[in-house]
Amino acid sequence: MKRFGKILVIESPQNCKVPYSRSLYIDSPEGVLIDSGSEPNALLEVDKEFGIGMIMNTHYHPDHTRYGYLFPNADKRINPIEFETTISMKNVAEEYALLQELGQSELHKWLESVPVEWEKSLRQISGVYEYNKEYSFGEVKTIFLHTPGHTKGHTCPYFPDEGVVFTVDYELSSFGPWYNGTDGDIDDFIKSGKKLLELDADIYITGHHKGILSKAEFTAAMEKYLSVIDKRDEKIEKYVQMGMTFEELATVGIFYPKRILEQNSIYRVWERCGIRKHLRRMGLSVPEKKEVI
Numbered sequence: 001m002k003r004f005g006k007i008l009v010i011e012s013p014q015n016c017k018v019p020y021s022r023s024l025y026i027d028s029p030e031g032v033l034i035d036s037g038s039e040p041n042a043l044l045e046v047d048k049e050f051g052i053g054m055i056m057n058t059h060y061h062p063d064h065t066r067y068g069y070l071f072p073n074a075d076k077r078i079n080p081i082e083f084e085t086t087i088s089m090k091n092v093a094e095e096y097a098l099l100q101e102l103g104q105s106e107l108h109k110w111l112e113s114v115p116v117e118w119e120k121s122l123r124q125i126s127g128v129y130e131y132n133k134e135y136s137f138g139e140v141k142t143i144f145l146h147t148p149g150h151t152k153g154h155t156c157p158y159f160p161d162e163g164v165v166f167t168v169d170y171e172l173s174s175f176g177p178w179y180n181g182t183d184g185d186i187d188d189f190i191k192s193g194k195k196l197l198e199l200d201a202d203i204y205i206t207g208h209h210k211g212i213l214s215k216a217e218f219t220a221a222m223e224k225y226l227s228v229i230d231k232r233d234e235k236i237e238k239y240v241q242m243g244m245t246f247e248e249l250a251t252v253g254i255f256y257p258k259r260i261l262e263q264n265s266i267y268r269v270w271e272r273c274g275i276r277k278h279l280r281r282m283g284l285s286v287p288e289k290k291e292v293i
C-alpha cells in the first residue's frame with residue numbers, strides 16, 4: 001500500500017475502474033477512511049490492521065459509498081449539500097436524472113434494482129462534515145474542499161502539510177468529465193478542475209484510473225481532460241446544424257458509445273441529461289421529435 005506520511009492509498013482491481021474507486025485511509029486515533037467504494041476485501045484488511053472508526057464520503061455515488069455498511073459502528077459522514085440526497089433512493093433517482101428522463105414505471109424498475117448494500121450504506125450516513133474547515137485527525141490536517149461540477153456537493157480532501165490532494169471524480173479518464181446527473185454542471189466542473197491546479201500540492205491522487213500524479217502531470221492531464229468538453233460541444237453543434245431532433249441526437253453517442261446506449265437505460269438517461277446541458281450552455285435549441293405531418 002502506497003503511503004504519504006500517515007495517509008494510505010487503498011487500491012482496487014483494474015486501476016480502480018468503476019464499480020470500484022480508490023480510497024484513502026488516515027492512520028490516526030480516529031481511523032478515518034475516505035470513501036468506501038474500494039474492493040471490499042482491501043477495506044476489511046485495513047480495518048483489521050488499523051481500525052476504521054470514521055468514514056468520510058466525498059459524494060453519494062455508489063462507486064464511492066457502496067461498502068460503508070461493512071463497518072456498522074463507524075461514524076459515517078458526507079458533505080453538507082448531499083446529506084439530504086442520501087436519505088432516500090428517490091432523491092438519488094432525481095439527481096441521477098431518472099425522474100427527468102424516464103417515466104414513473106421505469107423509475108420504479110430502477111428503484112427495485114438498486115443494490116441493497118449501497119442503500120444500506122447510504123442509510124447509515126448519520127451526519128456531515130464542514131467544507132473548508134481544518135480538521136485534525138491525529139497529526140494529519142485535512143480540509144474538505146467543495147468542488148462542485150461532478151455533483152453539486154462533491155468534495156476533494158486536501159492535506160496541506162503533506163501537499164496531497166485526493167481529486168476523487170476529477171479522475172482524468174479518456175471518457176472525459178462526467179456531469180450527467182441533474183446535479184452536475186459543466187461550468188462548475190471546469191472551475192473546480194482549475195481550482196485543484198491552484199493548490200499548494202505536489203501529489204494528486206485520482207479516485208479512478210491514473211492514480212498518483214505530480215502537479216506537472218496532473219496539470220497536463222487536466223488540460224486534455226477538460227478539452228473533451230469542447231469536443232462534445234463541437235459534435236453536438238455539428239449535428240444540430242444537420243437538423244437533428246433531440247431524440248436523434250440522444251442516440252448518436254456523444255458521451256457513451258452507441259452500443260452501450262442500446263444496452264442499458266441508465267446510460268441513455270445520462271446521455272440525454274448531458275446533451276441537454278451542452279445545448280443549454282451553447283444557447284441552442286432543437287425540436288424534441290420530428291413533426292408528423
Ligand SMILES: [Fe+2]
Pocket residue numbers: 059061064150169
Ligand atoms: Fe461520482
